[in-house]
Amino acid sequence: MTINNKTMADLERKAALSLTDTERAELTAQMNAVLSCLDVLRTCPDCPPAEPSATCTLRTDQVLPSADRAAVLTNAPETDGTFFLVPRTVE
Amino acid sequence: MNWDVVIGLETHVELSTQSKVFCGCSTAFGAPPNTLCCPVCLGLPGSLPVLNEQAVELALKAALALNCTVTPVSRFDRKNYFYPDLPKAYQISQLYAPLARDGHLDLPGGRRIRISEMHLEEDAGKLHHHADRTAVDYNRCGVPLVEIVTAPDLTGGEEAVAYLEQLRSILQYLGVSDCRMEEGSLRCDVNLSVRLAGSSELGTRTELKNLGSLRAVRLACEYEAQRQIAILESGGQVRCQTCRWDEEARRTVPMRDKEQVGDYRYFPDPDLPPLAVGEEWLTHLRAEQPELAHEKAARYARDWQLGEYDCATLTSRRGLAEFFEQVVALGAPPKQAANWIMGQVLRRLSADGLAVEEIPMSARSLADLIRLVEQGTVNRNTAVEVFDAVFTGGDPAEYVRTHRLEQSSDTEQIASVAADVLAQNHKSVEDWLSGKEKAAGFLVGQTMRALGGKAPPALVGDVVRQLLERERS
Numbered sequence: 001m002t003i004n005n006k007t008m009a010d011l012e013r014k015a016a017l018s019l020t021d022t023e024r025a026e027l028t029a030q031m032n033a034v035l036s037c038l039d040v041l042r043t044c045p046d047c048p049p050a051e052p053s054a055t056c057t058l059r060t061d062q063v064l065p066s067a068d069r070a071a072v073l074t075n076a077p078e079t080d081g082t083f084f085l086v087p088r089t090v091e
Numbered sequence: 092m093n094w095d096v097v098i099g100l101e102t103h104v105e106l107s108t109q110s111k112v113f114c115g116c117s118t119a120f121g122a123p124p125n126t127l128c129c130p131v132c133l134g135l136p137g138s139l140p141v142l143n144e145q146a147v148e149l150a151l152k153a154a155l156a157l158n159c160t161v162t163p164v165s166r167f168d169r170k171n172y173f174y175p176d177l178p179k180a181y182q183i184s185q186l187y188a189p190l191a192r193d194g195h196l197d198l199p200g201g202r203r204i205r206i207s208e209m210h211l212e213e214d215a216g217k218l219h220h221h222a223d224r225t226a227v228d229y230n231r232c233g234v235p236l237v238e239i240v241t242a243p244d245l246t247g248g249e250e251a252v253a254y255l256e257q258l259r260s261i262l263q264y265l266g267v268s269d270c271r272m273e274e275g276s277l278r279c280d281v282n283l284s285v286r287l288a289g290s291s292e293l294g295t296r297t298e299l300k301n302l303g304s305l306r307a308v309r310l311a312c313e314y315e316a317q318r319q320i321a322i323l324e325s326g327g328q329v330r331c332q333t334c335r336w337d338e339e340a341r342r343t344v345p346m347r348d349k350e351q352v353g354d355y356r357y358f359p360d361p362d363l364p365p366l367a368v369g370e371e372w373l374t375h376l377r378a379e380q381p382e383l384a385h386e387k388a389a390r391y392a393r394d395w396q397l398g399e400y401d402c403a404t405l406t407s408r409r410g411l412a413e414f415f416e417q418v419v420a421l422g423a424p425p426k427q428a429a430n431w432i433m434g435q436v437l438r439r440l441s442a443d444g445l446a447v448e449e450i451p452m453s454a455r456s457l458a459d460l461i462r463l464v465e466q467g468t469v470n471r472n473t474a475v476e477v478f479d480a481v482f483t484g485g486d487p488a489e490y491v492r493t494h495r496l497e498q499s500s501d502t503e504q505i506a507s508v509a510a511d512v513l514a515q516n517h518k519s520v521e522d523w524l525s526g527k528e529k530a531a532g533f534l535v536g537q538t539m540r541a542l543g544g545k546a547p548p549a550l551v552g553d554v555v556r557q558l559l560e561r562e563r564s
Contacts, residue, residue, distance in 0.1 A: 014354060015173055052164065055367040061108050061145035064115025064129075072128045072229075082124050083219070083226035086175045090220055 003031045092324060093288035096316045097296075098245035098281060099207075102258060103236045104268045105214065105276035106149040112213050112235035113140030113183065120274055124228035132213075132233035134179030139362050146235035149267045150190055150211050151368065151376055153237055156261050156383065157206050159194030161373060167211075167363040171356045175227050176215035185210035186357045190237075190366075196261070198253050199385070199403075205242035212236050231275075237267075243282070243293065248312030252305045255279060260384045264409045272304055281312060284329070285319045294319070295329040299343055301336045311336040315343050387412050395425035404433050410448040417454030423461040431457060435475060439482050451483045460487040468497055472544055498545050505546055505554045509538045513558055523559055531559060 003011075008028050012019060019027065066072075069082075078085040111118055114131035130138040154161055166188040169181040189210035196204050214234040219226040239258065245251045259270040259277060270277040279302055284294035299315055302308045319329050334343040382390075388402035397405070406412045411432065418428040436457070440447060460481070464474045468488075473496050477487050491497055499505065512534060513520055522530035535555045539548060 052365045052367075054364045055164070056142050056364045058144035058147065059115075059141045061110050061143050062115060063110045063117045066116045066127050067129050067133075069123075069125050069128075072125050072133065078224075080226070083228060084125070084175075084178075085224045085226055087225070088220060088223050089175055089218070089225045 001035055003028050003035065094285045094316075094320050094323075095288050095290070096247050096312070097243045097284050097286060097293060098247070098251050098312060099243040099296075100239075100241045100245065100251060100254065100279050100281060102239045102255065102277065102279040103214075104153070104239065104262060104270065106146050106235040106237060107266060107268050108143055108145045108149065108235055110143060111233035112143050112146045112211070113233055116233065118234045120276075122230055124226075124230060127230040128232070132178075133229060134177075140183065142363065142366065143235060146211065147190075147366065147368070148372075148376070149235075149265075150209065150237040151373065152265045152380065153239070153262060153267045154191035154194065154209050155373065155376055156265055156380060157191075157194040157196055157209070157239070159191035159206060159209055161191045161368055162188055163369075164188065164365045164367050165190045165210075166365045167360040168357045169360045170212075172354075174215075175225060176218055177232065178216070178229060182213060182215065183360055183363070184212035184238075184357075187359070188365075190368075196241075196254065196257060197385075198250070198257055200253075202250070204244045204254055207240045207242050209237055209239050212238060243284075247316070248309035251281065251312055252309050255305055255308065257385075260407070264381055264383050278302070279308060281308065281315075283312060283315050283319070285316055285323065294323075295331050297329065297331070297343070297345075298333045299336055300333060300346070301338075303338065307336055307338060310341060311343060314341065318343065381409075384409070384412070391425070395419070397425060397429055401426075401429045401433065405429060408447045410446070410450070414447070414450055414454055418458045418461070421455055421458035423458045424465070427461050427465070428457070431461060431478075435478050439479070452481065456481055456485070456487055463487060463491060467500070467547055470498055470544060470547065473498070496545060498547055499542065500547060500550060502550070502554060505538070505542065505551055506558065508541045509534075509551070509555050509558055512537045512541055513555075513562070520559065520562055524563060531556060534559070 005028075008024060008031075012024075073079040073081070073084065076084045105118075106112075108118055110116060111127075111132055114129050116127045116129050116132055119127065131140055151161060165185055167183050168186045170184045170186070171181045173180065189208045191209045192207065194206035194209070196206060198204060214231050214236050216227050216229040216232040219228070241254070245254060255277075262268045262270050262277075268276055272278070281299040281302065282296045283299060284296035286292060286294045297315060297319070299311050302311055315334070322329055330345070331348065332345045333347055335346050336342075337344050384406040387406045391397045391402045391405065392399070404411075405415045414436075415428055415432050418432070419425050423431075436450060436452070439445075440450065445451070457478075460474055460478055463469050463477075464471060469477060469491055473491075477490050477496065480490055481487050516534060516537065519530040519533050523534070531552075535548070535552050538551050538555055539546065542551065
């Protein structure tokens with residue numbers, strides 16, 4: 001798979017990004033370089049599906065203390081002390 | 092042109108667990124914003140999700156009741172999207188190997204609606220939009236949901252509502268969810284398309300969101316079907332879109348072109364190993380499954396000859412059905428118990444603002460009260476007075492005793508009171524003697540009144556008539 005202009009435009013829209021032509025060209029090249037690394041997988045021989053080596057550990061339905069709100073909001077880029085604040089984003 | 096409406100529903104049901112699906116934060120509704128969060132549900136680096144066993148068990152109960160085949164080893168996937176309601180920028184869900192598949196639900200009329208699949212996932216946070224900022228509360232993030240997806244088998248808004256009502260009843264009976272639409276614990280998205288009547292090819296569908304009530308589901312389906320039909324009849328094409336239901340304007344509003352599954356770049360979540368569900372677990376859950384509403388209704392009709400309306404009302408909520416069964420088990424005739432519960436109990440619950448799970452009266456009290464009526468100790472009107480007095484607690488028989496409400500079947504006493512009434516109502520006696528039958532009814536009523544209602548009306552009627560006959564001779 002390669003990233004062409006159409007795929008890039010689609011990704012830009014979904015990621016809510018607006019790139020300059022230079023940025024777009026640079027990112028397209030970088031993403032294609034990343035994808036080309038995966039081509040090595042094509043050289044692997046086909047194997048039968050493996051059984052999972054481990055299955056999910058389940059925990060008991062028990063309430064544990066949550067984090068303190070001040071701590072929760074510590075890393076928020078913007079907050080009013082109660083909520084995380086982000087640029088107005090309406091679907 | 093005639094059109095067929097084709098509807099599939101995706102219903103998100105919040106599972107009744109104490110803690111979230113992948114961490115120990117509480118699922119309590121209505122806590123102050125961002126106070127039920129931890130590194131796991133905030134998606135902080137270094138944290139790892141651990142699956143809640145009870146969430147799996149509740150989802151499995153639902154899957155079995157909906158006749159699904161449970162996937163022996165299901166998997167979790169990441170659904171990636173850009174929206175601030177999830178701090179991780181992905182939702183843990185199940186795409187490639189969901190928890191269960193290929194079930195069905197039978198509507199009360201007998202129509203079978205296929206369930207394509209059911210999967211476990213986590214809920215997202217809540218957004219509050221202001222003028223230039225969106226405020227985010229992540230309390231709901233990580234609350235366990237099961238999503239139940241139907242095949243496109245529903246034919247209109249009414250049927251979609253019937254499906255949701257039946258689904259809600261099953262899930263409430265199972266204790267899987269409280270299914271409170273107003274609190275968001277049952278939410279549904281509608282996928283709707285139209286096609287020429289008789290065609291087997293599906294039309295282009297739209298997805299309808301923001302449906303906060305069953306009424307909204309019905310109205311939105313009806314509106315959207317008409318909108319699509321109008322487009323097609325004028326030669327246009329329906330766009331594959333996601334639309335929002337505007338409750339005030341009563342119309343659907345396009346939000347965006349609908350995402351395709353590829354847009355979410357799903358991939359297996361490397362933090363969660365596959366979930367194995369053994370046959371032993373399923374056998375145990377099958378054995379535990381309670382009798383469901385439609386099964387109870389059929390039994391009431393078969394064993395106790397109750398009518399369709401009575402059966403439907405009594406089984407509408409598990410709490411009500413169980414209360415009814417307890418009253419019958421304590422000796423009350425089923426029809427009498429049904430009448431008291433559907434009449435007086437529901438009236439008082441509504442007046443007192445109580446849910447059926449909160450009936451303060453014991454089944455024993457109601458059974459005793461019905462027995463007092465059956466035995467003729469109190470008449471129906473007095474019994475309602477006693478009911479209201481003991482609804483929040485108390486012994487009906489004791490109340491009747493201490494308030495001297497027993498009916499008197501003492502004919503001499505009744506005759507003595509009736510004689511006084513006749514003596515005070517010469518005009519009515521003369522009216523009766525001149526052939527006005529109604530006058531007797533008046534005299535019986537006056538005698539009942541004088542007796543404080545504490546005598547069997549039929550007996551009072553007999554006594555009054557005997558006295559009147561004596562006047563004639």
